[in-house]
Amino acid sequence: AQKITQTQPGMFVQEKEAVTLDCTYDTSDPSYGLFWYKQPSSGEMIFLIYQGSYDQQNATEGRYSLNFQKARKSANLVISASQLGDSAMYFCAMRENTGNQFYFGTGTSLTVIP
Amino acid sequence: KAGVTQTPRYLIKTRGQQVTLSCSPISGHRSVSWYQQTPGQGLQFLFEYFSETQRNKGNFPGRFSGRQFSNSRSEMNVSTLELGDSALYLCASSFSTITRGNEQFFGPGTRLTVL
Numbered sequence: 001a002q003k004i005t006q007t008q009p010g011m012f013v014q015e016k017e018a019v020t021l022d023c024t025y026d027t028s029d030p031s032y033g034l035f036w037y038k039q040p041s042s043g044e045m046i047f048l049i050y051q052g053s054y055d056q057q058n059a060t061e062g063r064y065s066l067n068f069q070k071a072r073k074s075a076n077l078v079i080s081a082s083q084l085g086d087s088a089m090y091f092c093a094m095r096e097n098t099g100n101q102f103y104f105g106t107g108t109s110l111t112v113i114p
Numbered sequence: 115k116a117g118v119t120q121t122p123r124y125l126i127k128t129r130g131q132q133v134t135l136s137c138s139p140i141s142g143h144r145s146v147s148w149y150q151q152t153p154g155q156g157l158q159f160l161f162e163y164f165s166e167t168q169r170n171k172g173n174f175p176g177r178f179s180g181r182q183f184s185n186s187r188s189e190m191n192v193s194t195l196e197l198g199d200s201a202l203y204l205c206a207s208s209f210s211t212i213t214r215g216n217e218q219f220f221g222p223g224t225r226l227t228v229l
Contacts, residue, residue: 045206
């Protein structure tokens with residue numbers, strides 16, 4: 001089974017609108033971390049946000065927030081007030097404490113339309 | 115503060131050869147992780163080094179190896195190259211290990227092409 005599943009290969013959003021990028025994960029480890037990264041066309045990976053499995057509140061970083069639903073094993077990224085510079089690939093990732101493995105999803109390509 | 119640097123940026127090799135990639139982390143960072151990115155397999159974790167010791171390892175064959183020096187610079191070596199090793203190899207550094215959820219800063223990557 002896939003450890004990280006991103007079901008949206010491509011997404012479009014109007015500038016200034018909010019967008020949600022989906023991510024579900026699979027783990028039996030009670031302790032894990034969830035990450036979102038942005039990869040522009042230049043290729044460099046940019047860390048956006050982190051959520052720990054024991055964190056009680058959803059993580060937020062500026063215009064980024066993570067909608068963490070532990071029972072559903074979902075960690076969706078919400079980008080508010082989209083900007084043209086948000087156009088990029090977005091990757092969801094998970095780190096399990098047991099075995100210390102780090103897994104990435106296949107990514108979602110986001111295009112912001114003016 | 116200088117970012118993560120990787121050398122070389124582009125590399126072309128032939129099957130059977132070996133290759134060494136280099137990564138210099140951000141000053142003060144002690145953890146260096148390596149990833150392979152391909153269109154077919156996506157991003158896959160190779161290994162992580164912290165204070166010159168391999169702390170975590172992904173599911174790659176023994177042809178992929180690495181090391182970290184006392185100044186935290188890291189090298190990754192791939193021996194007996196195969197066509198499937200063609201990929202973008204990304205290096206990331208963080209202050210502590212990835213197991214503590216610390217933010218990782220990625221380098222620009224090395225694009226390896228195996229002919």
